[in-house]
Amino acid sequence: MTANNRIVLSSDHSAIQLRQAIAAHIATLGWEAVDIGPATAESTPYPQHGEAAARLVVSGDCRFGIILCGTGQGIMMAANKVRGVRCGVCADTFSARMIRQHNDANMLSIGARVVGEGLALDIVGAFLTAQFEGGRHAPRVEMITALEA
Numbered sequence: 001m002t003a004n005n006r007i008v009l010s011s012d013h014s015a016i017q018l019r020q021a022i023a024a025h026i027a028t029l030g031w032e033a034v035d036i037g038p039a040t041a042e043s044t045p046y047p048q049h050g051e052a053a054a055r056l057v058v059s060g061d062c063r064f065g066i067i068l069c070g071t072g073q074g075i076m077m078a079a080n081k082v083r084g085v086r087c088g089v090c091a092d093t094f095s096a097r098m099i100r101q102h103n104d105a106n107m108l109s110i111g112a113r114v115v116g117e118g119l120a121l122d123i124v125g126a127f128l129t130a131q132f133e134g135g136r137h138a139p140r141v142e143m144i145t146a147l148e149a
Helices: 013-028 045-058 074-082 094-100 117-129 135-146
Strands: 006-009 032-035 065-071 087-089 107-111
Touching: 006 013, 006 045, 006 107, 013 065, 013 107, 013 117, 045 065, 045 074, 045 107, 065 074, 065 094, 065 117, 074 107, 094 117, 107 117
Parallel strands: 006 032, 006 065, 065 107, 087 107
Antiparallel strands: none
16 A cells, blocks of 8 residues: 555544544545554553654655544644644544645544544544645645744
8 A cells, every 4th residue: 555545543542442443444444544552541641642643644654644632632732743734623524624625634633532433433534535625725725834934
């Protein structure tokens, strides 16, 4: 499989079960899950997991990243510190579609303590099937990218 078909998944200790369910789900959709852990429920800091996933996305090794923590907020903040990442927290399918269609997001963050498994899988599906619309949105994404300079 190519990097265009690979999705990195990472979480802190609070989201291991949901991360594993998402990994299984995306495999059924034809994606290759690159699950970088953690494997145990021992407390672990979300910033390191957000950064590790983000680096695999910006390196081109993975097309997208899906990251999780309790709220999805902290791990998203860490991932967005990596140059080239556009990650949003989503707790609904509309937002998941919009961050792809309007913001060309390359990472999705989900709060394992915010949404249940069924909704999380729907959010992932919405994110993965949406396409960046370009057009009037492209200059805005370029403005976001320019902020990293």
